[in-house]
Amino acid sequence: MNTLFDPIHAGELHLANRIVMAPLTRNRAPGAIATPLMATYYAQRASAGLIITEATAISHQGQGYSDVPGIWSDAQVAAWRPVTEGVHAAGGKIVVQLWHVGRVSHVDLQPGGAAPVAPSAIAAKTKTVLIKDGVPRFVETSEPRALRAEELPGIVADYRHAARCAAAAGFDGVEVHASNGYLIDQFVRSSSNHRTDAYGGAIENRARLLLQIIAAVRAKVGAQFGVWLRLDAEELHTPGGISLDDAKAVARMAEAAGVDAVSVSASARITSGVVFTEAPLVHKPGGFMEWTASVRWVRLIAPPAFRRQAGVNSRSARRQGRASAWRRCPHAA
Ligand SMILES: Cc1cc2nc3c(=O)[nH]c(=O)nc-3n(C[C@H](O)[C@H](O)[C@H](O)COP(=O)(O)O)c2cc1C
Numbered sequence: 001m002n003t004l005f006d007p008i009h010a011g012e013l014h015l016a017n018r019i020v021m022a023p024l025t026r027n028r029a030p031g032a033i034a035t036p037l038m039a040t041y042y043a044q045r046a047s048a049g050l051i052i053t054e055a056t057a058i059s060h061q062g063q064g065y066s067d068v069p070g071i072w073s074d075a076q077v078a079a080w081r082p083v084t085e086g087v088h089a090a091g092g093k094i095v096v097q098l099w100h101v102g103r104v105s106h107v108d109l110q111p112g113g114a115a116p117v118a119p120s121a122i123a124a125k126t127k128t129v130l131i132k133d134g135v136p137r138f139v140e141t142s143e144p145r146a147l148r149a150e151e152l153p154g155i156v157a158d159y160r161h162a163a164r165c166a167a168a169a170g171f172d173g174v175e176v177h178a179s180n181g182y183l184i185d186q187f188v189r190s191s192s193n194h195r196t197d198a199y200g201g202a203i204e205n206r207a208r209l210l211l212q213i214i215a216a217v218r219a220k221v222g223a224q225f226g227v228w229l230r231l232d233a234e235e236l237h238t239p240g241g242i243s244l245d246d247a248k249a250v251a252r253m254a255e256a257a258g259v260d261a262v263s264v265s266a267s268a269r270i271t272s273g274v275v276f277t278e279a280p281l282v283h284k285p286g287g288f289m290e291w292t293a294s295v296r297w298v299r300l301i302a303p304p305a306f307r308r309q310a311g312v313n314s315r316s317a318r319r320q321g322r323a324s325a326w327r328r329c330p331h332a333a
Contacts, residue, residue: 008049011260013172013226015049015093020263023052023097023175023230025068027129027136032057032070034079039086046092052175052228052263053083055099055182058162060111062183064101064141066131071096071162077169084170095173095226096166098159098217102183103144103192104128110142117151118144119186119193119200126181149197155183156212163217163225173226176213178250179265184210185232188250191240207250211257218258229254230263233292238267264292 002008005017028037045051057063057070070076080096087094103118106128110116118124127138147155159176166174178184186192187209193200199208210229218227231250235241242250251262 010050010228011173011226012224013050013093013260016091017049019048019050021045021048021051022263023054023177025054025065027065027067027131029069030067032060032063032068033076034069034083036082038069039082042083042094043086043090043092046087046090046094048092050172051087051092051094052230053094053096055097055177056162058098058100059158061114061117062100062158063109064105064116064182065129066109066136068099071098071165071169072158073165077165080169080171084172088170093172095175095228096169096171097175097177097230098162098166099177100155100158100183102186104141104182105144106130106139107142115145116142117147118183119147119195121146122192122194124181124192146195149199152199152209152212155209156216159213160216160220163221163227167221167225173228173260174217174221175228175230175263176210176217176259177230178210179230179232180267181235181238184213185242188242188246189235189238189240191238203246203249204253206246207253210250211253214254214257214259226261227259228261228263229259230265232267233264234266236266241267 002018004019008015008018026038026041028035028041042051042053053069055068057068057072059072060070063070069080071080084094101116103116103122103124104126105116107113107115108130109128121144123143124141126141128141129136130139131137163174176184178188181189181192187199188203188206190206193206195201195205199205214227214229221227229251231247231254232242233244233247247264254262
């Protein structure tokens with residue numbers, strides 16, 4: 001019987017165990033440059049089978065909070081190297097979470113004080129964090145402008161470039177952050193995407209940007225490098241948020257586009273503040289496991305005891321027509 005402590009393959013990545021550290025924004029990177037404190041922090045956690053880093057901006061435009069790291073310049077690549085080297089020296093693996101916040105930003109964080117960008121000019125009505133002289137404060141996000149169709153290849157190119165930078169910095173892979181209300185999720189959600197072009201309307205259109213990003217990243221980094229996806233399966237208390245049916249459809253299309261694994265997440269608009277500070281996001285034991293099984297795609301699986309607790313062991317899943325979640329793990333040990 002496999003346990004959390006048994007090794008596993010995810011795509012070409014061999015992980016010493018099945019514990020994956022979730023991405024956690026820390027705001028410890030002034031000027032968007034990773035710091036020695038971050039190298040210490042990640043090396044201390046390298047006994048997990050895999051670390052997913054805090055969300056990391058793919059471009060200046062992709063930034064939405066003060067002091068979060070980036071991965072688009074030579075200086076940023078050089079600053080990440082001690083982080084990946086420290087984790088590898090301690091026997092761990094690390095992938096960087098690639099992030100474009102879209103409308104969840106503030107003009108003070110954008111190049112030239114420009115408006116943040118979004119699929120449609122619809123405000124996020126949430127807050128972000130600005131840090132001045134070491135003092136953080138929550139501020140309302142700024143009114144966004146709608147991206148023109150001809151700008152979208154540039155966003156795809158920014159992801160491709162960031163993936164190349166990730167490889168240069170020594171990461172074992174990337175995770176495309178497509179959840180929690182950020183740019184890609186803003187395209188996938190019908191409430192924030194009112195476009196009438198090829199990127200709006202049916203779910204295939206709303207997922208188009210994501211699929212183009214995955215395909216471009218995979219083509220850039222090759223088959224050996226990890227390409228993961230973080231996707232919300234539910235967005236609670238979010239009218240027009242992604243539904244489980246949308247998530248299933250997007251996961252299937254993402255598989256065809258070349259991702260190695262999907263990290264199934266969920267978000268809940270509990271307050272008007274920054275939603276993920278309200279952890280745990282979803283007050284439902286095993287809720288993430290249930291959604292993960294429903295999305296029918298798990299490469300990294302939890303041990304049977306956890307599955308039983310979550311009510312998604314393979315027999316009950318089979319009864320509910322969801323068994324392929326466990327069978328579609330060709331690399332699972
Ligand atoms: C302080 C904080 C920072 C987070 N940063 C990120 C992030 O950078 N990227 C991301 O995908 N999720 C982020 N999350 C969400 C977590 O990865 C996780 O999915 C969430 O906290 C739910 O797990 P929990 O109920 O065990 O807290 C963050 C959560 C917290 C509390």
